[in-house]
Amino acid sequence: MSGFFATRASQAGRRAFILAHDTLMAALSFVLAMALRAPESWSAENTYALIVGTIIFAAVSAFVFFSLSLHKSVWRWSSTADQMTVVRAATLAVFLFVPTMFVIGRLDGIGRSVPFIQWFVLVTLLSGSRFLYRWYMTRRGERSVFRQRTPILLLGTGEGAAIYLHALDATPGSAFYAVGILCDQGTLVGRSFNGVPVLGGAEDLEQVLVDLETHGIFAERMIVTKPLESLPAGLVGRLGGIARRHGVEIDTLPDLLSLRLGGGGVVATADEPMPVGAPRWLEVKRFLDVAVSAALLLFTAPISLLAAFLVLVEMGNPVLFRQVRPGHGLRPFTLLKFRSMRSPRSPDGRLLSDQERTGMVGRFLRRSRLDEIPQLVNVLKGDMSFIGPRPLLPRDLADLADGGWERSRLRPGLTGWAQVNGGHQLTNPDKMALDLWYTRHASPWLDLKIVFLTIRMVIFGEKVNQAAIDEARAWLDHSGSSSGAFEPAREVGQRAVV
Incomplete structure (x- = not known):
C-alpha cells in the first residue's frame, strides 16, 4: 500500500x-x-x-x-x-x-x-x-552499455519497416541495429526513413554490401519488411544468391520473434572502479589528451590534406574509414582513419586478399601510422586517449569471458603496451595479456615509456618483446584476472581490422 x-x-x-x-x-x-x-x-x-x-x-x-x-x-x-x-x-x-x-x-x-x-x-x-x-x-x-549487436539491412520502406524501426528504438539493449534500407522506389535513394539512410534499390544489394564492407560494416542479416509476393519475379532468387556470397541471412518480418540479446553476460558501466591510484593521473591525462590533440590537429593539417588527396587519387571516395567500436566502458564510438585498403571485393564479386587491396599509398600510410591521424579527432572528443588498449571489434571482445570489460576500464588509445611490444606480430592472446597488464599498471612513467617506444617503433619497425609478454602472462596467472582472456579468437579473415 x-x-x-x-x-x-x-x-x-x-x-x-x-x-x-x-x-x-x-x-x-x-x-x-x-x-x-x-x-x-x-x-x-x-x-x-x-x-x-x-x-x-x-x-x-x-x-x-x-x-x-x-x-x-x-x-x-x-x-x-x-x-x-x-x-x-x-x-x-x-x-x-x-x-x-x-x-x-x-x-x-x-x-x-x-x-x-x-x-x-x-x-x-x-x-x-x-x-x-x-x-x-x-x-x-x-551511450549506454555496449552490447554485441548485429548490423542489418531492411528491404522495404512501408509500414512494416516503420514498425520494426520503432520496435528497435523502444527496445533497450536490442540485438540488432539498422545500417541501411533498400527500397523499390528510386526517388527515395539518398533520403532517410525513420533516421535510417536509404542506400539503394533491391537490385543494388551487391554494391551496397561492398560499400558497407569498405567502411568495416558487415551486415549479417537482411529483414524483408514487405510481402515476398510483392517483389518482382526472380528478384528473391537473385537476392538469395548475393546474400549467400556475402554471408548474409535473409528473414521476413513475421519470422522475427525477438529483438533482445539472450543470455547473461557482463553489464559494464562507467561507474566501475578504475585501477588503484589511477583516477588522478587519468584526469591529468585527459587534460593532456585535449591539449596535445588540438595542437597536433593544427600541426598535421597540411599532412592530412596531402594524405586525403593521395587516398582520393589511389582509392577514390570515401577518404575516411569509419567503424563503430566499443570504447571506454564498452560504449560505442565511431573510429576514424584514412582509408588504406580498397574495396574487399573485385567488380566480379571475388573476395580480395589484403595484399591485393593495399596499394602503395595505403602501405605507406599504414607503415608510417599516418592513416591514424584522423583519430586525433577521437582523442579530442574523448572517445580515445593517446595511450591505452587498442579498440577492438565487438566480435573480438565477444570471445573474452568478461566480454572485454576488463580492458575497457581505460579509454582506448592510439598506441599502447601491446603495440610497442610486438603490435601486428603478436597473437591475440599475447595482445590481450599485454592490454590487461597495462590496465592494472597504468601510470605517468609507463605512459612516458610507451611514447618513446612508439617513436622507436615508427622509425625501426615492430619488434616482439618476449620479456614483456612473459611478465604480463605471469601476472595474469598469479592474479587470476580475466581468466577467460585466452579463449581462442574466431577466424574473421578480412574482417579483422586492428
Whole structure:
C-alpha cells in the first residue's frame, strides 16, 4: 500500500513539474513576443502591458494546459498526436488571452502582431523542449552499455519497416541495429526513413554490401519488411544468391520473434572502479589528451590534406574509414582513419586478399601510422586517449569471458603496451595479456615509456618483446584476472581490422 501511494505521489510531482514548466514557457513567450515586436520604441505603457500581460497569459495558459491534460503526456515517447495537442493548447491559450486583455485594458501597449508572434514562440518553446528531452534520452540510450549487436539491412520502406524501426528504438539493449534500407522506389535513394539512410534499390544489394564492407560494416542479416509476393519475379532468387556470397541471412518480418540479446553476460558501466591510484593521473591525462590533440590537429593539417588527396587519387571516395567500436566502458564510438585498403571485393564479386587491396599509398600510410591521424579527432572528443588498449571489434571482445570489460576500464588509445611490444606480430592472446597488464599498471612513467617506444617503433619497425609478454602472462596467472582472456579468437579473415 505504501508503494502505491509513493508511486502516485511521484506521478503527481512529475505532472506538477510539467505544468509549471509549460506555464513558465507561456510567460516567457509573451515576454519574447513583446521584445521582438518593437524593441526600439519601448514606453511606460509597454512596460505596464508586459507585466500585466505576462501574469494574465501565464494564468490563462495554466488553465488551458490543465484542461487539455498537456501535463499528462510522456515526453520520452511524445508522438505527432502529442505535438498536435501542444499546437491546440497554444492556439486556445492565445485565443482566450486576447479578448481577456481587451476587456482589461483594450490591448493598450500590445501591438497587433504580438499575438501571432506569441503563438509561434509558444509552440516553438513547448514543442522544442519536448523534442530536446526525447533527443537527450535517445542519445543517453545510445551511450549506454555496449552490447554485441548485429548490423542489418531492411528491404522495404512501408509500414512494416516503420514498425520494426520503432520496435528497435523502444527496445533497450536490442540485438540488432539498422545500417541501411533498400527500397523499390528510386526517388527515395539518398533520403532517410525513420533516421535510417536509404542506400539503394533491391537490385543494388551487391554494391551496397561492398560499400558497407569498405567502411568495416558487415551486415549479417537482411529483414524483408514487405510481402515476398510483392517483389518482382526472380528478384528473391537473385537476392538469395548475393546474400549467400556475402554471408548474409535473409528473414521476413513475421519470422522475427525477438529483438533482445539472450543470455547473461557482463553489464559494464562507467561507474566501475578504475585501477588503484589511477583516477588522478587519468584526469591529468585527459587534460593532456585535449591539449596535445588540438595542437597536433593544427600541426598535421597540411599532412592530412596531402594524405586525403593521395587516398582520393589511389582509392577514390570515401577518404575516411569509419567503424563503430566499443570504447571506454564498452560504449560505442565511431573510429576514424584514412582509408588504406580498397574495396574487399573485385567488380566480379571475388573476395580480395589484403595484399591485393593495399596499394602503395595505403602501405605507406599504414607503415608510417599516418592513416591514424584522423583519430586525433577521437582523442579530442574523448572517445580515445593517446595511450591505452587498442579498440577492438565487438566480435573480438565477444570471445573474452568478461566480454572485454576488463580492458575497457581505460579509454582506448592510439598506441599502447601491446603495440610497442610486438603490435601486428603478436597473437591475440599475447595482445590481450599485454592490454590487461597495462590496465592494472597504468601510470605517468609507463605512459612516458610507451611514447618513446612508439617513436622507436615508427622509425625501426615492430619488434616482439618476449620479456614483456612473459611478465604480463605471469601476472595474469598469479592474479587470476580475466581468466577467460585466452579463449581462442574466431577466424574473421578480412574482417579483422586492428
